[in-house]
Every structure is written in structure tokens, then in C-alpha cells.
Amino acid sequence: MSYFSKTIFMQFLQCPKLAWNVYNIPNMFTSTDPATKARMAEGKAVEAHARKLFPAVTLIDHSQSFDDIVDQSNDALSYSTIPICNAILSSNGFSDRLLTAETDILVPCDDEYLLYEVKASTRAKPEHIPDIAFQKYVAEKRGLRIRQCFLILLNGKYIRKGEINTRQLFKIGDVTEGVQQYGESSDINAQVENAFEVCNQAKCPETEIGVHCSSDCPLRNTCWREVNKIKHNIFDLYRMPSKKAFGWYKQGITGIEDIPEDYPLTKLQKIQAKSEKTGEIHADRKEIKKFLNQLTYPLYFLDFETFSSAIPLIDNSAPYSVVPFQYSLHIIDEDLSKEPQHHSWIWGTEGEPRSIMLEQLKSLLGNKGNIIAYNALFEQMVLKQAVDLYPKQEKWLNNILKRFEDLLQPFRNFHIYHPAQKGSCSLKAVLPALTGQDYSQLQIQDGEQASRAFMGILNGQIADKQAILENLERYCGQDTMAMLEILRKMRSISA
Ligand code: SF4
Numbered sequence: 001m002s003y004f005s006k007t008i009f010m011q012f013l014q015c016p017k018l019a020w021n022v023y024n025i026p027n028m029f030t031s032t033d034p035a036t037k038a039r040m041a042e043g044k045a046v047e048a049h050a051r052k053l054f055p056a057v058t059l060i061d062h063s064q065s066f067d068d069i070v071d072q073s074n075d076a077l078s079y080s081t082i083p084i085c086n087a088i089l090s091s092n093g094f095s096d097r098l099l100t101a102e103t104d105i106l107v108p109c110d111d112e113y114l115l116y117e118v119k120a121s122t123r124a125k126p127e128h129i130p131d132i133a134f135q136k137y138v139a140e141k142r143g144l145r146i147r148q149c150f151l152i153l154l155n156g157k158y159i160r161k162g163e164i165n166t167r168q169l170f171k172i173g174d175v176t177e178g179v180q181q182y183g184e185s186s187d188i189n190a191q192v193e194n195a196f197e198v199c200n201q202a203k204c205p206e207t208e209i210g211v212h213c214s215s216d217c218p219l220r221n222t223c224w225r226e227v228n229k230i231k232h233n234i235f236d237l238y239r240m241p242s243k244k245a246f247g248w249y250k251q252g253i254t255g256i257e258d259i260p261e262d263y264p265l266t267k268l269q270k271i272q273a274k275s276e277k278t279g280e281i282h283a284d285r286k287e288i289k290k291f292l293n294q295l296t297y298p299l300y301f302l303d304f305e306t307f308s309s310a311i312p313l314i315d316n317s318a319p320y321s322v323v324p325f326q327y328s329l330h331i332i333d334e335d336l337s338k339e340p341q342h343h344s345w346i347w348g349t350e351g352e353p354r355s356i357m358l359e360q361l362k363s364l365l366g367n368k369g370n371i372i373a374y375n376a377l378f379e380q381m382v383l384k385q386a387v388d389l390y391p392k393q394e395k396w397l398n399n400i401l402k403r404f405e406d407l408l409q410p411f412r413n414f415h416i417y418h419p420a421q422k423g424s425c426s427l428k429a430v431l432p433a434l435t436g437q438d439y440s441q442l443q444i445q446d447g448e449q450a451s452r453a454f455m456g457i458l459n460g461q462i463a464d465k466q467a468i469l470e471n472l473e474r475y476c477g478q479d480t481m482a483m484l485e486i487l488r489k490m491r492s493i494s495a
Pocket of ligand 1: 014015016017018207208209210212213214217218219220223224
């Protein structure tokens with residue numbers, strides 16, 4: 001027996017090809033990607049907190065087989081007078097297949113129900129309405145009457161002080177009207193019927209790649225195979241709007257070298273296209289020298305790692321607050337060629353991380369010399385938010401902020417561009433392109449991974465804490481060394 005679920009319906013709205021594949025070959029799409037798993041676990045944690053909004057609930061046990069979950073849900077719907085959480089609603093579809101929809105919270109109300117959907121988000125998103133509309137549709141097809149629909153979101157303004165205050169952590173919006181309007185204007189019945197039919201046909205629909213393709217689509221590598229074969233393709237053009245890129249793609253222009261001379265490219269895209277056509281690095285020596293000559297020594301190369309969680313993990317933080325847990329600081333006194341001093345810190349999960357970080361940096365950053373960061377706005381934002389908590393440091397902060405120099409700028413302005421950057425100015429693209437060094441030898445290779453690893457420690461879910469701490473140390477240290485190496489390379493290019 002195949003089940004046509006809410007997930008398949010939502011995927012169908014994005015792309016029929018994706019939905020057909022997930023519906024017909026589900027085993028191929030069981031996600032093992034740690035980022036997806038972490039997102040799903042976070043969503044479950046938010047749902048569990050939201051259940052506390054109700055004094056007592058009937059919770060459907062999802063550790064059993066799917067058929068048993070459906071049976072248990074049906075039982076609960078027949079007897080429970082208190083809110084039912086995680087029920088799977090099922091209704092006969094359009095043949096012998098079942099339509100199913102997992103609901104977060106169904107509150108019995110006379111002979112009707114109030115339907116609550118919980119999202120681990122601080123803002124309502126366009127996809128939330130069709131998601132709820134599908135649940136309501138299946139509920140009504142099953143014979144339930146839905147009186148009202150609600151969206152439970154995280155309250156971005158809630159600041160944790162001590163134990164989580166569940167009432168304040170969430171905000172609840174009545175979306176009954178929006179769901180009703182969506183159901184009528186989009187004709188949800190016809191929409192579901194069409195999706196159901198397409199997914200049940202023998203052949204996978206031919207859906208072209210387009211603006212609907214998300215970067216994390218599980219079929220991305222398959223569908224984009226031909227485009228990815230092209231070393232310099234138009235989708236890698238710097239700040240190229242995808243709608244425009246697909247317009248060109250439909251005209252048969254896929255590679256950057258295929259772009260006709262009279263096609264409108266921005267100044268920076270022209271630099272990129274020329275560099276990629278010739279395979280040569282573009283360097284505006286005058287501008288690079290200008291950037292290097294304005295630097296005041298000592299140079300402090302600074303990088304923060306941060307974590308951010310839906311449910312605030314520490315006091316004085318809100319849902320998705322950016323909290324620093326680590327920094328790396330390399331210092332060059334007066335000569336780029338010399339070995340730098342290195343200082344680093346990882347929060348040991350005791351004390352207030354922002355207070356510890358500020359105290360340490362106050363003694364390390366001295367009174368003069370530039371602080372170099374890559375995308376300095378981020379480091380500045382982390383410092384500003386920390387000082388919001390410790391306003392006594394405001395004077396220090398104001399001086400520190402003036403000393404920042406952003407190493408991203410020469411790359412964002414394309415004063416240097418290497419064809420291997422493929423239109424990206426990120427540190428992870430620039431470092432290997434310019435210096436041949438990269439992060440491939442490290443266990444932790446990007447900020448998201450670092451954040452997940454640290455949150456594992458914070459939640460007590462990591463067995464080998466020492467190994468993780470060492471990997472974090474290496475990763476963050478590599479980021480600040482990368483900036484120094486890039487600066488050294490800029491100096492040799494401009495000579
Ligand atoms: S990559 Fe694009 S076309 Fe392919 S399945 Fe995903 S969304 Fe659809």
C-alpha cells in the first residue's frame with residue numbers, strides 16, 4: 001500500500017518530478033545528511049515544547065509501524081477529549097491509495113477540531129498555508145470538521161531568563177481565513193487530485209530544471225548533471241538572478257563562453273567572464289596596493305564561530321540568537337612574512353560566553369592596529385550584540401569597530417578574481433583558488449558543521465568531546481590563517 005502524504009504534496013507543489021520520485025522510490029530518499037537530520041531534530045524539539053502550551057495531551061507514539069500509528073491516531077480521534085498530538089490522519093484517496101497527513105495538534109472542540117501547526121520559525125512563510133490547507137483537506141475528507149486553523153511560531157522577541165517560559169516562547173496566529181482562501185482559490189481538491197494522479201502514473205514526469213530547484217533537492221546532482229559538466233556555467237555568474245540565468249539557459253546559453261558579446265553583464269560579471277574565458281587571474285594592482293598600504297600594524301586576524309538554536313539554550317538569548325562559542329586570533333606585529341602569534345578560545349559551557357569572550361579580547365586586541373575579518377560585518381555584529389548585554393564595554397567597542405578592515409572587500413569588488421573561484425568570493429572559494437590550500441584535510445570544514453559539533457557538546461550528545469574540541473580548534477585556526485595567507489598572496493600579486 002502506498003501513502004500519499006503531506007510531504008509528497010508539498011514536494012509536488014515545488015516540483016512534480018521530485019514528488020514522483022519520493023513517492024515511488026521512497027527508500028532512495030531517506031536522508032542521512034547531518035544538516036538535514038539536525039534540522040529535523042530541532043523541529044521535533046520545538047514541537048515537543050509547543051505541546052506544553054496545553055495542560056494535558058494524548059500523544060501518538062511514533063516508534064511503531066506506520067499502520068499502527070494510523071490505528072492509534074484513529075482510536076485517539078474516537079475517544080480523546082483532550083488535544084491529540086502527532087496524529088496521522090488518513091482518508092481513502094482516489095483509488096485504493098491512502099491520503100495521509102501528520103498533524104501537530106488537534107484540539108477537540110464540541111464536535112469539531114481546532115488544528116494547530118507548529119513551525120520552528122520566527123516568521124510565517126508562504127508554504128505554511130498550503131501545508132495546513134492539505135491537513136484540513138485530508139481531515140475533512142476523513143469526516144472531521146475543522147473549525148479553525150492556527151500557526152504556532154517562535155517568538156523572536158522572547159529572551160530567555162532562567163527556565164523557558166513556554167507561553168512567551170511562542171506566538172499563535174489564526175490562519176483560518178488564509179487557509180480557507182487558499183483552498184478555494186487554488187482549488188485544493190483539484191490540486192491534490194492532480195498531484196495524486198501524476199505521482200501514480202507509471203512514468204516519471206519530465207520537469208525541466210528551473211527556479212524551483214533548491215540547492216538541497218535530493219535529485220540535484222542528477223537533474224543538473226549536464227550543467228555541472230560545464231566548468232564555467234552561467235549559473236555561477238556573480239550575483240546572477242536565477243530568473244535571468246534560466247532565460248538564457250532556455251536560449252541554449254549554458255557556458256560563460258557562450259554568452260554573446262552584446263548580452264548585458266555587470267562590470268564584475270564581465271571581469272569574471274573574461275578571467276574564466278582566458279583562464280587568467282584578474283588583478284587590479286593599484287587597488288590591491290591601496291588596500292595593503294592602508295593597513296596599520298599590528299594586524300589582528302579575527303574569526304568567530306557561533307551557534308544558533310530555535311529554543312534558546314542559554315540565558316539572555318532569543319530563538320535563533322547568534323551566540324559566540326569560539327574565536328581564533330592570529331597577530332602579526334609588523335611583517336607579513338613572519339610567523340604570527342596565535343590565541344584561541346572555546347567556551348567550556350560554564351560562565352557567560354559573551355562576557356568571557358569580551359574580557360579576553362579586551363586584553364588581546366590592544367589599542368592600535370587593524371582587525372582583519374572576512375565579511376567583517378559578522379564579527380562586528382557578534383561584538384555589538386555581546387556589548388548590548390554588557391554596555392560598560394561600549395567605549396571599548398566603539399574604538400574596536402573603527403579598527404576593522406574587511407578582507408572580503410577586495411574580492412567583492414573583484415580587484416582580484418581567480419577563475420577557480422567560480423563566481424564566489426567566500427573564504428572557502430578564495431583560499432584554494434589563490435593559495436592552493438584548502439579545508440579538505442580537516443574533520444570540520446565549515447561554520448555550520450562547527451556549530452553542530454559544538455551544540456552536540458552543549459547538549460551532552462558527543463562521546464569524544466576532546467576530539468571535537470581539537471577539530472574545532474583546527475578549523476577556526478585555519479580560517480584566520482587563511483586570511484593571513486590570502487594577504488600574503490595579495491602582496492606578492494601586487495609587487
Ligand atoms: S533538481 Fe529541480 S528539476 Fe530536479 S527534482 Fe529537484 S527541483 Fe525538480
